[in-house]
Amino acid sequence: MEKDETARKIAAYLLETGAVKLRPEQPFKWSSGWNSPIYCDNRVTLSHPAIRTFIKKALATAIKNNFPKVEVIAGVATAGIAQGALVAEELGLPFVYVRPEPKSHGMGNQIEGHLEAGKKVVMLEDLISTGGSSLKSAKAVQAANAEVIGMAAIFTYGFAKADQNFEEAHIPLVTLSNYNVLAEVAQEKGIIKPESFESLKSWREAPEVWGV
Ligand SMILES: O=P(O)(O)OC[C@H]1O[C@H](OP(=O)(O)OP(=O)(O)O)[C@H](O)[C@@H]1O
Numbered sequence: 001m002e003k004d005e006t007a008r009k010i011a012a013y014l015l016e017t018g019a020v021k022l023r024p025e026q027p028f029k030w031s032s033g034w035n036s037p038i039y040c041d042n043r044v045t046l047s048h049p050a051i052r053t054f055i056k057k058a059l060a061t062a063i064k065n066n067f068p069k070v071e072v073i074a075g076v077a078t079a080g081i082a083q084g085a086l087v088a089e090e091l092g093l094p095f096v097y098v099r100p101e102p103k104s105h106g107m108g109n110q111i112e113g114h115l116e117a118g119k120k121v122v123m124l125e126d127l128i129s130t131g132g133s134s135l136k137s138a139k140a141v142q143a144a145n146a147e148v149i150g151m152a153a154i155f156t157y158g159f160a161k162a163d164q165n166f167e168e169a170h171i172p173l174v175t176l177s178n179y180n181v182l183a184e185v186a187q188e189k190g191i192i193k194p195e196s197f198e199s200l201k202s203w204r205e206a207p208e209v210w211g212v
């Protein structure tokens with residue numbers, strides 16, 4: 001399947017399953033602290049077997065094509081754990097997952113599972129807003145002396161800030177779908193009301209300060 005076709009298909013799935021929510025009147029708080037009129041909950045796709053399989057296979061193909069030397073898949077906790085495990089299974093590769101912080105009891109691990117030093121790792125994230133969470137996890141993998149050769153995610157908002165963060169970290173990012181495609185598909189299907197489009201437009205122009 002062509003890349004554009006995959007991006008449109010995933011956008012349609014996210015809209016059909018209700019994974020995408022618009023709430024301009026009561027903004028969502030994102031993990032970065034930004035306010036947003038939109039929330040995309042990729043976790044919902046895990047509850048739909050056919051969609052889950054489609055996404056798993058698309059991620060596996062994107063990783064094989066872009067990072068053919070991959071030796072380990074690392075899921076970014078928590079939303080990247082299930083998806084990462086599915087993809088690792090599809091590719092027949094070892095899997096670990098990375099917590100935002102080391103655990104405060106038990107083994108005190110930040111990286112769960114066995115990660116050998118020197119291994120080539122592809123990080124698996126569900127969604128990129130600023131890239132802060134995924135790049136923080138990537139740093140933990142690098143601190144464990146493994147090599148992060150790339151990041152794969154289902155969806156990105158495509159913010160310049162995220163592009164800059166990935167560039168500075170020297171970690172290539174590959175995503176299956178994105179905000180622009182989602183907005184296009186939603187418009188075609190008549191899913192987004194004109195008044196919501198107005199909120200989305202003003203938010204896209206300055207997401208850091210929108211709703212503050
Ligand atoms: O690119 P960023 O600005 O870091 O935002 C994206 C992150 O936010 C969400 O995770 P959340 O913090 O909600 O935690 P969860 O995965 O545990 O649900 C999402 O799953 C990404 O990890």
Ligand SMILES: O=C(O)c1cc(=O)[nH]c(=O)[nH]1
Pocket residue numbers: 029030031032038039040041042127129130
């Ligand atoms: O930035 C976030 O926290 C975030 C945004 C979004 O649309 N979906 C999500 O799961 N997290």
